[in-house]
Amino acid sequence: MTLIAMISAKGSPGVSTAALAFTLTWPAPVLLAECDPAGGDLLAGYLARYELPPDRGVLPLASSALRGTADADLTGNLIDLDAPCQQRMALPGLTEPAQSASLNMAWTALGEFFSRMTSRTVLADCGRLAAAHPPWSLLSQADLVLLAVRPHSLRTVSPAVSALSALRRQLPPGFVEQSVGLLLVGGGIPAREVARHLGTPVAATLPWDPQTAAALCGDGRGRRRAPLMRHGAAAYDTITELIAARSVAGALSRRDTEPLPVTS
Template identity: 45%
Template sequence: MALIAMVSAKGSPGVTTTAVACTLTWGGRTVLAECDPSGGSILSGYLSSLEIPPIGLLPLAAAALRDQLADAFAHQLVDLDAKHRGRRLLLPGINDPVQAGTIRPTWEPLAVFLSELERGDDGYDVVADCGRLTTNAPPWPLLFRADLVLLVVRAATLRTIAPAAAAAELLRRELTQYGRGDGALALALIGDGPYRRRDIEQRLQLPTLMELPDDRRTAEVLSDGGGRLRGGQHLLRAAAGAEPAVREAITRRRAHLATTSSTGSSHVR
């Protein structure tokens, strides 16, 4: 794959839970990067039973300022899955939103570095949890370089769906002007409600690439830790089942960009 960014309009629709579920169940070597300017939550949630030193995005940003990203990266990672050591890794996020100002000047080199992690025999796909678009400084360079941007929407009520319309329009505009085009944008729907998938797609003018059930028990473990995960749980099974569609979408998007670039008709970067 490469770089997949997950983002929400507002509130807590389950971006982090979705990112963790995908990282734990997808077949490839994967790094989950907590890039939410509001702060990461996995060390204090899913991995709260572990004593982990202050590593992650903030020290990596400091290394980026010294042009030492490649040397520092491996030292900022934590295993998410003890059974698959070195295959499902976490780059912890910042602890305090105040630290977002320190990260902001380094988003571009960080985005370039993360987007290139798939290269080589020991390459990694990257799932970037980018948090909410309502923060003061979303990590736009990551979104612009992503092969796929998933707008995570909880499909329970109109109240949870309506804010996504403005977010979808903002993402379309920004990705078209500065990123890889709005063809990189799709939906990840969480749970169900009175509105059908087709209704939501028509309202937001976006296709759906992922549908995850409202599996509260599994979601609580992924969010808060302190429980045991089993592969047969609905949320994990659905996340694993979404991988082929995600990979196909990225392959199709890359082929399209290669074709338009070779004909000189591409208007995206």
């Protein structure tokens, strides 16, 4: 179906919370893959009340992807967030940041595996670009990279400038223009102004909802109709529409640049 990677520049604009809110509210089957090289948050937060096997997650699946056995080993590495429905699945992340160096060769294989998954949308929480060993090769295979930004002030928006520059340096030419969108978390500078300043369209917006965010981190109980969850559900349409529009634009661009057939 679709691979959507979610990243932030630096600080804590709420990319992991947003990824979990999307996973719990989107109407399509979703796989939340914790691909943050700094380590995952699910096992210590939202899933902390459960006793779960420690030997499942992105690290063993990465090894399977390199061996070519990821299809067979996927189910054994997942956690069902709404058991037994298997509509909202999670792939726990690294338990130690030091493990991220061992994934440098595996991000490509994981990205390829996620990209050809047809049964569900994959949301890859890739954490902060400022962390060591960002998963560049996985990002390059995403249908959309969502860059989370807090539009509270110029100070909170400015880190996105360097993040977009890094994406342009590390990813193929034209990728940022074709496959990157902004996820604005909280209020402040109007979305139109943020998009103009960064030269990147806004794919979705989420409210600043500390109570619900804390519940998603395992601290207290949240409400399904809380602002964060309602806006998370609404983001599905705006994000999928952006992906579809860019896919059509890309197809038209490729058609226009194809050489004309030679006729005799």
